[in-house]
Amino acid sequence: MTPAQTAMIGALAGTLDAKAILTDAADIEPWLIDWRRRFHGAAPAILSPTSTDQVAAIMQAASAHRVPLVAQGGNSSMVGGATPPGDGEALILSLRRMNRIRRLDAEANLAVCEAGVILADLHAAAIEAGRRFPLSLGAKGNASIGGLVSTNAGGTQVLRFGSMRGLVAGVEAVLTNGEVYDGLAALKKDNRGYDLDQLLIGAEGTLAIVTAATLRLVALPPATVTAWAATDDPEHALRLLRRLQTATDATESFEILPAETLAAALAYLPDVRPPVAGRQRWHLLIEVTDADTALLERVLAAALDDGLIGDATIAASEAQAHSFWRLRESLSDAERATGPATQHDLSVPVEAMPRFMVEAAAACDARFPGTRASGFGHLGDGNIHFHVRGPRDANRERWLADHAAAITHFVDDLVTAAGGSIAAEHGIGQMKIDELARLASPAKLTAMRAIKAAMDPLGLLNPGKLVALASPPANQ
């Protein structure tokens, strides 16, 4: 431990009990490695407070002793956003023990959750109250509310309900000077100046420590209808989505995947049958709630008649719907079995996505002979996971070391030229910090750096993530 860290922890002796300070290396180790096991940081201790007041005391002590803090929830960042730097100067501030749902008001459709509440636990609590929290993602058993807020997380229901930004009604956070900002009151209208809630959503823990959030709930869906369709043209897929959205505003998912990706998933899940018989080039997984099966049947039948799609089926049972989703959720694992790949979480304006999917893949294939590029994901959000796959038999680490940087550079340039985002739902973290600095406009970087310096003048919050300041934090 550095002298500064020792002094800081000493100053907290009266505030934190023994359980709140972990210094055993075996306890700490799992939290030094990111979800995808790409980054390995160092930290001599984890602080694990149970209240906002304790977080405030920790922040004050950290500022007094110039000790950087890395806030961590479920440690499920896809971009190394919660992994400490390798120099061991920072401590991990774990919010996992702040895991109370302070209030769940079904009438008002609101839940006030502490930062450490696990997403799956909120789902369960909401259902028990006859409501649902309409955001879900693969890491729901680990991801915590504080992390979901701080990364503006997305998922498979963004199409209808938006990402976290649209579901957060208020934020509580501790500033670097230890003051507690309480924005939890769920006011539908409030124009008292800069919207700090919105500024902290997606700030990746670099401006303040989010300690709690008020979240919006919605009614339980009366029914869920799941369908699979196939088409030769992603433009037709988007037109089908627009028709569906005109017929009902309850379209929750509209996922697209290329036939070759489906084939990989079917090979990976031998017990799952192909959803449709057609040999079209693109497949669609569609989910609609609050609407009856007849409506979806009618829209799909008209799309078949008009040639927008070549095949379609509505899941006849929950089991069949579940098998459709198993295919969707296995795509990353299934592709991994086919060889190494670079993965790009990107977005462009929704209307531009069908063309981008085709043209970007062709451009990559031409630029990097021997690779094969394609994207799948949230067509309705203009957000896909775009993968460039190397030869099946290539050594993964070697191939990535040789090619990942150049491919990433090329794909990020294509996205930027299309007016899109190189970080659609996973954020910047430490993985994309150089690409953000390379590609963001000077104005955006100017403003981000100014805000970072204003809110965190000592550079203590999540150092090395999202935005790099000109000068590193001063250590004692």
Add this chain to the structure above:
Amino acid sequence: MTPAQTAMIGALAGTLDAKAILTDAADIEPWLIDWRRRFHGAAPAILSPTSTDQVAAIMQAASAHRVPLVAQGGNSSMVGGATPPGDGEALILSLRRMNRIRRLDAEANLAVCEAGVILADLHAAAIEAGRRFPLSLGAKGNASIGGLVSTNAGGTQVLRFGSMRGLVAGVEAVLTNGEVYDGLAALKKDNRGYDLDQLLIGAEGTLAIVTAATLRLVALPPATVTAWAATDDPEHALRLLRRLQTATDATESFEILPAETLAAALAYLPDVRPPVAGRQRWHLLIEVTDADTALLERVLAAALDDGLIGDATIAASEAQAHSFWRLRESLSDAERATGPATQHDLSVPVEAMPRFMVEAAAACDARFPGTRASGFGHLGDGNIHFHVRGPRDANRERWLADHAAAITHFVDDLVTAAGGSIAAEHGIGQMKIDELARLASPAKLTAMRAIKAAMDPLGLLNPGKLVALASPPANQ
């Protein structure tokens, strides 16, 4: 003109044509007085650029010569937010000539508008394209997009579509260093760091100059059903709203007013008949689109059966619906005819509003004998316009001078104790800057002042509004 102003305008000679620099006092005078005629500022010139590049050049020159700028659109602020200070040191930056709709894409439901586009003109353009922009307010013939964005404007459709914050898909703005931030691409998912769009929405022109915005459009409503209902209990009104929202998500307006306010409106509009015969204490104006009359009839009939309301009627014609809205829109003028009043634009959590309306009025009546307090407005948003009326025959200016400060102080304390906002939809401007400084939490003020100093280090943007820095801008 100050030497700094003269030098700055001289530096712009090659950039701005003669029409872009107004120095005739008669041309300037109307823009020195706010909408409610409470504030009278001074400025020796109005700069009126026609492009973002010109705004950038103006901003650079202003920074170089330390000349403050007050951005102005339709000058329809209710809180003096666009009126220059009285010292004459600032210039007005009018965005009115930047009035192009750059793009209107009906398929994507987006419109890219320059800051000077008048709201009513956008309404018309959207309708021509078979769409609508679902935000409207009394000043729609004057209010401009830049001002609506910068004040996070609300209106009568917030219940369904949210305020501007929910309708802005992207912002273009000029920073104080002259760099242009282009966030116009409408990306549904984008996690490349701090959301500058959201930070600038509602920032009242104190952080950057908003020059354009991408706005979301929605489908034209297939039908509009308007109803009037009456109840003795605002809690019942809220329960009726919740039932309606369960039955349809197309409830666009749910306005409440007390019987005495309706009586004043009926006296003010002698050609309008009372909507219902009942003598209940509270009246409700309800508007639902995308739903048929039968649905609203069914919900209202059940509410009558259950005693939630005592009377109700559905407008039988467009003319009758129009007369309902005339009553609603006349309330401020009608009340003005009954004597002087202080006006408070406030919000509390929606579920708390029914009780707040009753208890706050009673508290005011008790605290200020001879006055009569009541609120009306957007019950479904938890936002009312709360007025404390003096004696009918009191001299308006004298009464306000004697009582307004104490009443405002008292009402703002009540709102704050209820966890509400003293500036729900009209913002802070210069009118509420002292109350914000008195009542906002230290953390909120710390963060706001830090962000202001970071984005506008010389204090040049809309000085004296929203947030006061410790030190005033330096003048040459």
